[in-house]
Amino acid sequence: MAVSDAKRTSPNLDAAPAEGVPVLELRGVRKAFGGAQALAGVDFTLRTGEVHAVVGMNGAGKSTLVELICGTFPQDGGDIVIDGRRQGPLTPRRAHAAGVSIVHQRRTLVGELSVAENLLLGRLPTRAGRVLWRRAREEAAAALADLGLDVAPGAPARSLDPGAQTLVEIAREVHHGGRVLVLDEPTAALGARDAERVHGLVRTLRDRGTAIIYISHHLDEVLSLADRVTVMRDGRVAAVEDRTALDLPALVRAMVGDRLVRGGRPETARRPGAVALTLSELAGGRLRPFDLEIRAGEVVAVLGPAGDGQSELFGLLSGLRRARSGTVAVRGSVLRSGSVTAALGAGLRCVTGDRLSYGLVPGLGVDENLDLVRRGRQRPWLVRWRDVHARARSSRERYGVTTIQDDPPVAALSGGNQQKVLLSAWLDGDVAACLLEEPTSGVDVAAKADIHRIVDGLAARGTAVLLTSSDIDEVIRLADRVVVVRGGRAVADLPMDHVSRDDLGTLIAGGDQP
Incomplete structure (x- = not known):
């Protein structure tokens, strides 16, 4: 089913699955950089146990939206509400304490450290100033097994294939208490097999009640994974739809608009040489x-x-x-x-x-x-x-x-x-x-x-x-x-x-x- 013109111009911000309660809300959020308006009055709702995809072309405002949610910089206006409580200016530390975690497209594992060390980085169990390595390996193994991940805790992170590294990064954020998980292009550099492993973990986390914001340029996986889709265009919400109401052409049209703008091209046609x-x-x-x-x-x-x-x-x-x-x-x-x-x-x-x-x-x-x-x-x-x-x-x-x-x-x-x-x-x-x-x-x-x-x-x-x-x-x-x-x-x-x-x-x- 295609997205109607009315819905694209007046997004249905209340569309959502019946189950789940709001864990994160953005109300009229604005952000500008110099004279450029990156976000212009954005409303966004994320519920427990849902995968909410955010899509849009380059410059649509997706990255700015994510950075505000994760506390990288404050909004210029509007409110961010977590668990029904309006938040003051967020910082990365405050966002993390509220259960908001992000897995970036560029992997951040420390290659020379083991999987267990990466999983528990900053939180290794100690006694009298000494790391309890056996306990650390056991804790990491339990955390990985709980998510159904077959990854050796003692293996160096650099020895893992790209898909396994992404899985470990997601597991780390969940183990550290992430209830709102932002996945920023998690499969961008992965092959089909590794991408499907990530998809499987996303579905597992959703079924356990984790609220997931999923950023991706791969529209086929958006239509496969997401419960809802927010489409952004020019710093605004162009549409919010249940995934079942979308097909690929409708999603593309919502992202790029109906106009084909060719303005600004050179008036004289180029004449290529040798x-x-x-x-x-x-x-x-x-x-x-x-x-x-x-x-x-x-x-x-x-x-x-x-x-x-x-x-x-x-x-x-x-x-x-x-x-x-x-x-x-x-x-x-x-x-x-x-x-x-x-x-x-x-x-x-x-x-x-x-x-x-x-x-x-x-x-x-x-x-x-x-x-x-x-x-x-x-x-x-x-x-x-x-x-x-x-x-x-x-x-x-x-x-x-x-x-x-x-x-x-x-x-x-x-x-x-x-x-x-x-x-x-x-x-x-x-x-x-x-x-x-x-x-x-x-x-x-x-x-x-x-x-x-x-x-x-x-x-x-x-x-x-x-x-x-x-x-x-x-x-x-x-x-x-x-x-x-x-x-x-x-x-x-x-x-x-x-x-x-x-x-x-x-x-x-x-x-x-x-």
Whole structure:
């Protein structure tokens, strides 16, 4: 059954299973960052013994909603109610004390410690200042067995497969008293078998009365697991539905809306030139043998569920990782696999989606960061600082980087200005081809528009652009072609003018090619 237009515009916030009582309520919650409204009067109810999925496109407000519930930062307005009691400003400690726990997409187990040590981290049994190891192993074994998990308490966490690591993380939060469990993309980087193990544990916890908020881009598992689904769009609740009232097309429509917005694309159609970037049978990590050609002046987007193979492209193209098989060629010249120097020398630039961890040096000034790539290929004693500052001034003007001070640490900039510094540092000069990984992640609306214009400029200069983005609107805005990856393989390669938002959402979720 499809979601009606009336329900999408006026969500039924009281729809819920008959069983269960409210354990968590959000009433008119608001949150803004600078001038960007992340949450605009959100109402949300979670009941005991239910899996309540929260879905939406990138930037819809899901992450902000979760961070408020877990106390990472306070709301600007509205109320958070736990067990019928209105809460003051939540902190992670206060949220945890109230029984709210989160399992993040990025696993947090300490690899060198045992499963038991990870499960009881911070709560190991002691006597006279000494850890009671036997008791710790017994307690961990009992906690795992209680949830039906066949995991050895004494095994090092690093020895577990990804699915088992996720299960241990969930078990840890439950053992520490989590009654409200937030699962943030728990199966994003898992194969089908491991994902089903996680699904089984989720069902077990629900049957025991645990209240679960489930965040996922995999809409098929949402429709399989959830009791209710809240759809978010642009910081608001677009729909709240019982899962039985939804099918895949209806859920996609609720997420993306009914309009196909193509505004902002370049007025002049791009005219791609010769092939500039070729991936032939490229494989590594979760990426299966993958073929792709991108021409000079063409923008090709790779789109798929988080962790489903496209995330491997950064390491393989940049030279940070050696490919398991296959080749990368720039303008017909095959690159040496696993060599950053070879990639840079061929004019291939890979811009990370994690700017402060891998793309910039947060403690250095803007000017030094802008000169990092160029300077990294020179002898350090040849640096002429007057030239560095002059080049930086020119780069800041071209890329629209604004700063209050003359040359502040890059960590002091807004997310949008940090991203512009990153793009300028890596894309200035003669760039034959580039990979842009989530280029507008964590930036405001104005910066996003500026970055889109930067990508247009790259294509106009003849650069072959490979874009990996989880934002369908961004893909529609920028790409000439879209390649959809599922299970580590390309399942569709379509020209952008022959595909709609609904088509893309359906393909990502597991539907057939239009």
